[in-house]
Amino acid sequence: MKTIISRSRTILQFSLLSLAITVVTAVAAGLMLNHQAREAMIRSHVSVYPLVVEKILDLHPMLREQLAAKDAERLRWDAMVLKQELQTLGPVVSVRLWGGDGTLLWSDREPMDGGKSGRQLDAARQGAVAYAMEQPLTETLAGNVNPGTILDISIPVTREGRIAGVVELSERDEELAAGIGMQIRRTWWTITGFGGIIFLSLFVVAARANSSLNQAVNKVEQTQQVTIMALAYQAELRDAETGRHIERTSHYVRIMAEGIRKSGRYPGYLRGTYIDDIARSAPLHDIGKVAIPDSILRKPGKLTNEEFDVIKQHCVYGVKVLDEAHEKLPFQTFLELARQLILHHHERWDGAGYPAGLKGEAIPLSGRIMAIADVYDALRTKRPYKEPLSHERCVEIIRLESGKQFDPEVVRVFLSVEPKFKTISDEMNDEPALA
Numbered sequence: 001m002k003t004i005i006s007r008s009r010t011i012l013q014f015s016l017l018s019l020a021i022t023v024v025t026a027v028a029a030g031l032m033l034n035h036q037a038r039e040a041m042i043r044s045h046v047s048v049y050p051l052v053v054e055k056i057l058d059l060h061p062m063l064r065e066q067l068a069a070k071d072a073e074r075l076r077w078d079a080m081v082l083k084q085e086l087q088t089l090g091p092v093v094s095v096r097l098w099g100g101d102g103t104l105l106w107s108d109r110e111p112m113d114g115g116k117s118g119r120q121l122d123a124a125r126q127g128a129v130a131y132a133m134e135q136p137l138t139e140t141l142a143g144n145v146n147p148g149t150i151l152d153i154s155i156p157v158t159r160e161g162r163i164a165g166v167v168e169l170s171e172r173d174e175e176l177a178a179g180i181g182m183q184i185r186r187t188w189w190t191i192t193g194f195g196g197i198i199f200l201s202l203f204v205v206a207a208r209a210n211s212s213l214n215q216a217v218n219k220v221e222q223t224q225q226v227t228i229m230a231l232a233y234q235a236e237l238r239d240a241e242t243g244r245h246i247e248r249t250s251h252y253v254r255i256m257a258e259g260i261r262k263s264g265r266y267p268g269y270l271r272g273t274y275i276d277d278i279a280r281s282a283p284l285h286d287i288g289k290v291a292i293p294d295s296i297l298r299k300p301g302k303l304t305n306e307e308f309d310v311i312k313q314h315c316v317y318g319v320k321v322l323d324e325a326h327e328k329l330p331f332q333t334f335l336e337l338a339r340q341l342i343l344h345h346h347e348r349w350d351g352a353g354y355p356a357g358l359k360g361e362a363i364p365l366s367g368r369i370m371a372i373a374d375v376y377d378a379l380r381t382k383r384p385y386k387e388p389l390s391h392e393r394c395v396e397i398i399r400l401e402s403g404k405q406f407d408p409e410v411v412r413v414f415l416s417v418e419p420k421f422k423t424i425s426d427e428m429n430d431e432p433a434l435a
């Protein structure tokens with residue numbers, strides 16, 4: 001169960017990570033593409049003006065002369081004509097004329113305002129057409145085409161191969177701004193579409209990989225379960241008990257562990273994979289019987305004290321088998337749990353059990369749970385030396401042993417789940433059990 005949960009968490013983490021990467025990449029690509037698109041649109045728009053200005057200056061050659069001579073007085077009339085002609089071609093709102101040395105010769109703003117001209121003017125004085133959009137990109141990015149969007153363009157004017165002056169015009173081109181806004185929105189929609197497709201593709205690939213991984217892990221878990229059962233049968237079949245004993249006790253142990261989790265007692269024990277681990281460990285509880293000689297294990301009569309001491313060793317032998325595996329597979333938490341369960345399933349709450357004679361809560365919970373499951377099944381089923389007892393009689397015996405052989409808390413849980421024990425014992429019995 002834990003592996004399935006952790007794998008679901010992994011796919012969730014993968015999905016969130018791919019979503020984050022997709023969003024960051026899409027935003028970065030969007031910003032870059034929009035910047036380039038905006039620049040290209042403005043550049044193409046601006047490229048018309050130098051030709052237009054040149055044409056007007058050709059029609060009004062005096063203007064070029066006056067600019068070169070920095071004759072601000074005589075320039076005034078022709079400058080107005082220039083502005084009017086420019087306004088017939090585009091939404092020009094303001095014009096300023098500069099001398100080749102950077103002196104402001106004429107401005108349609110009152111009082112005559114030099115404004116910010118610095119770098120753009122310098123560039124024009126070097127012969128380059130320079131421009132700047134005065135509103136930040138974000139204005140159009142948000143789709144709000146600001147009516148105040150101003151495009152400021154500085155165009156160098158030459159006379160006899162030298163820079164005679166600079167024509168600076170400002171336009172409030174809402175059409176251009178709207179075009180840029182539309183282009184930006186189109187880019188974002190396209191990127192969102194592609195980003196969504198990329199994310200969904202990644203998600204589908206991850207989900208498919210996860211599903212194949214789940215199938216593979218389930219197969220490994222089933223193989224592990226079968227291996228454990230095969231190992232456990234080896235020991236059980238030598239004993240007088242039957243193979244179904246280990247299957248039933250595994251169910252009883254799970255029912256008990258789930259009951260304890262519900263009861264809220266021993267919260268420290270019942271975290272994570274404990275329930276799965278204890279149910280998986282239960283079949284191994286008597287694996288140490290493989291080391292007990294047949295003469296003792298299969299002895300039909302009563303055992304001597306010495307023989308019983310040998311039988312008691314099955315707990316220790318079982319742990320030795322597990323220790324071998326545990327060293328090689330330290331990550332298998334269930335092996336550690338199985339080790340405790342094997343070693344301590346014959347301990348008694350009052351300390352009179354074996355092999356360590358542990359008392360009370362010093363006995364690992366797995367041992368206390370297994371003890372009840374094991375004894376219930378032994379009482380309930382037919383053995384060569386005894387007849388099966390009824391479910392009610394088994395429950396009664398366990399209840400009477402509360403605080404003696406068994407942990408009173410675990411007995412309390414047993415009494416709350418005992419109907420489920422009856423169902424299992426009836427459904428998985430070896431012989432027809434007593435009703």
Ligand SMILES: [Fe+2]
Nearest residue numbers: 285286345346
């Ligand atoms: Fe045992």
Ligand SMILES: [Fe+2]
Nearest residue numbers: 245285286374
């Ligand atoms: Fe057993």
